[in-house]
Amino acid sequence: MDSQLLNVLALIVSFLLFIVLALKITSNLIKTEPSPNIPPGPWKLPIIGNIHNLVTSTPHRKLTDLAKIYGPLMHLQLGEIFTIVVSSAEYAKEIMNTKYLIFASRPHILAADILFYGSTDIVFCPYGNYWRQLRKICTMELLTQNRVNSFQPIREEELTSLVKIIDSHKGSSFNLTKASCVWHEKQKPRFISVLKEMPLGAGFSVGDLFPSAKWLQLVTGLRPQLEKVHRQMDRTLEDIINEHKKQKSKDKYGQGEAEEDLVDVLLKFLDGNGSNQDFCLTMNNIKAIILHILSEFDSFEDMFVGGGETSSSTIIWAMAEMIREPRVMNKAQIEVRDAFDLKARVDEICIDELKYLKSVVKETLRLHPPLPLFIRDCEQTCEIKGYHIPVKHRVVVNAWAIGRDSSYWTEPERFYPERFIDNPIDYKGTNFEYIPFGAGRRICPGSTLGLINVELSLAFLLYHFDWKLPNGMKKEDLDMTEQFGLTVFKKDDLYLTPVTARPILNREASMHGKKGA
């Protein structure tokens, strides 16, 4: 058969399948007549429902606009997926606190199923014993305060190197986005960059919105693309694990004494390694967990050091907001320089004294939470403040909308760190108007690490340099457009011109208290 004929046949088959799917969905819709007290929402089109309402590169903004019309508990139909969108602190509290057991699982997402070995990493795995065990390993072994602290010298060393690179560009336009993502331009595997650009985490891909139409995953090319990336990842992860096993057996015979890292910790739980753990992981489970951490960090070596996607996006937003608000940058700089001028170097010891810088970070995370939408599944029909939430509905908590809600925040669009001074609101997920790290059982376990990365990086950048917009650019002209991907990051790279204010002294000189210029 010639290729043209094949194409025509493929088109006819796709069309017929589309008709079958349309009939199936329409009959489902007729069968499941919405209950009268289901939350309100925009008018739905046949088959696609409200997908047309979300054709945008910034779904969190679109959902915020819709919530202004339909209210903080809104009903959408996204293809085959019925979705409740939560846009107020009161309803978020119901979902993540009061009724947490019903909403503790995340939905199945095609990308997570393929890339994360059947969703067996900690982020996507369903709530239950397996999740509890992973969470325990995470909080008691991987992300403990001691482990985060133990990487302090490496963090400081890495940031000193970054400052040296910036210093070599003083007086000229410098791409801060690139530098904050990749200390030393270290290469992370290509597939991690691919992941970063895919808006997959939120489950808004066509494959996720029409899960019964498997052919759509093929026709759109999504499944083959994900499977290709998965094969590449699998080889890399296999190499990482084998390397660790080899090192371990060397250590056993006294030929080395490498420090225990994440993979070593996880390998202790590997099924059949005879280590007497009461909970075991398969090799694929370990790969899934490592992969999540890899996507959170720039390179495997930088796991506890450099900025992950969430941290580096926060650093860039903070610098962009401060350059538009010179008063804030100036105030933060005075604080940082007062704290470190005596030592002539920035270190982690005094970081807790930097109250204003901490408020800058809080304000940045209010306006630019790197993960603006938290996705959960409703596992049991329930009522929320009189509204009926049917089982199997997907729930999306819009943390971005809540952080900009004028019922909780005065002048919500203004970057004003002072609002957090002498304000008891913290990151623990108990103040539901401020949830950049989530809340409840599935709150982020990496907040301590994420925050120290952001605060220390900003302290280095503000201590050593004054910053200007390049080429006479006006602050009003700085483009703040967002890009929704693995995180919400600034679409255009941030270019700033550094002017050295405090040169870098070598460690010994600064230890002896020699001051910078």
Ligand code: HEM
């Ligand atoms: C500024 C930095 C960060 C921010 C803003 C952030 C934010 C978040 C948010 C919003 C969630 C979802 C919470 C929910 O559904 O209620 C989450 C989950 C998670 N984060 Fe972070 N994160 C950051 C850094 C990190 C770091 C450094 C790690 C460590 C590797 C990490 C590991 C995780 C894990 C494992 C989960 C899944 C928890 C679960 O489902 O039980 N995060 N994060």
